[in-house]
Amino acid sequence: MLTLKQLLDNNRNWARTVTETDPDFFKQLASQQSPEYLWIGCSDSRVPANQITGLAPGEVFVHRNVANVVAETDFNVLAVLQYAVDVLKVRHIIVCGHYGCGGVKAALENVRHGMIDNWLAGIRSLRRKHNEELLSLDPRLALDRLCELNVMHQAKHVARTSIIEDAWTRGQDISIHSWIYRLDQGLITVLANSINSPADVESIHEISG
Numbered sequence: 001m002l003t004l005k006q007l008l009d010n011n012r013n014w015a016r017t018v019t020e021t022d023p024d025f026f027k028q029l030a031s032q033q034s035p036e037y038l039w040i041g042c043s044d045s046r047v048p049a050n051q052i053t054g055l056a057p058g059e060v061f062v063h064r065n066v067a068n069v070v071a072e073t074d075f076n077v078l079a080v081l082q083y084a085v086d087v088l089k090v091r092h093i094i095v096c097g098h099y100g101c102g103g104v105k106a107a108l109e110n111v112r113h114g115m116i117d118n119w120l121a122g123i124r125s126l127r128r129k130h131n132e133e134l135l136s137l138d139p140r141l142a143l144d145r146l147c148e149l150n151v152m153h154q155a156k157h158v159a160r161t162s163i164i165e166d167a168w169t170r171g172q173d174i175s176i177h178s179w180i181y182r183l184d185q186g187l188i189t190v191l192a193n194s195i196n197s198p199a200d201v202e203s204i205h206e207i208s209g
């Protein structure tokens with residue numbers, strides 16, 4: 001394990017390397033941010049938004065929580081969404097889950113995990129809704145499937161917020177995307193067509209899975 005001193009040394013080395021390539025990089029970045037993308041992903045340390053999409057600081061606004069949940073009662077995600085849409089005017093919202101998600105696995109299992117069970121209640125409802133299909137699958141595949149269903153479910157939640165509905169009514173161009181990341185390959189798969197209008201929400205259909 002690296003010491004905290006090493007992390008701080010890494011930071012200085014990184015800042016020096018970036019400045020050597022582009023002397024004004026940090027000065028320009030400090031004056032404004034204008035990312036085109038909002039990323040809603042899992043807190044899992046193995047799914048860092050910038051790194052896996054090759055985006056630099058300033059290029060993606062990020063919200064992460066356990067199992068990439070978008071709950072209409074969560075002020076945290078709503079505040080991020082509103083700022084991204086109304087102020088930053090992002091063009092794309094990417095909901096990106098990942099296979100083997102611990103949060104989704106906890107929702108799939110019928111055992112108590114503590115407070116987190118409340119956070120995951122929406123995914124447990126989703127599991128009950130798709131119980132027949134999930135039970136017909138091998139347990140590992142059932143987990144993968146619920147991870148996919150969860151991404152599309154949360155993408156629909158984004159589309160149904162008043163923030164997005166109002167933005168679309170104003171004529172703002174916003175697309176919502178359902179992506180999933182495979183940890184053991186480092187690759188992202190597109191799960192469904194993007195949602196570009198209220199009419200797309202119901203007709204969202206899966207490309208794979």
Ligand SMILES: [Zn+2]
Nearest residue numbers: 042044101102
């Ligand atoms: Zn996860």
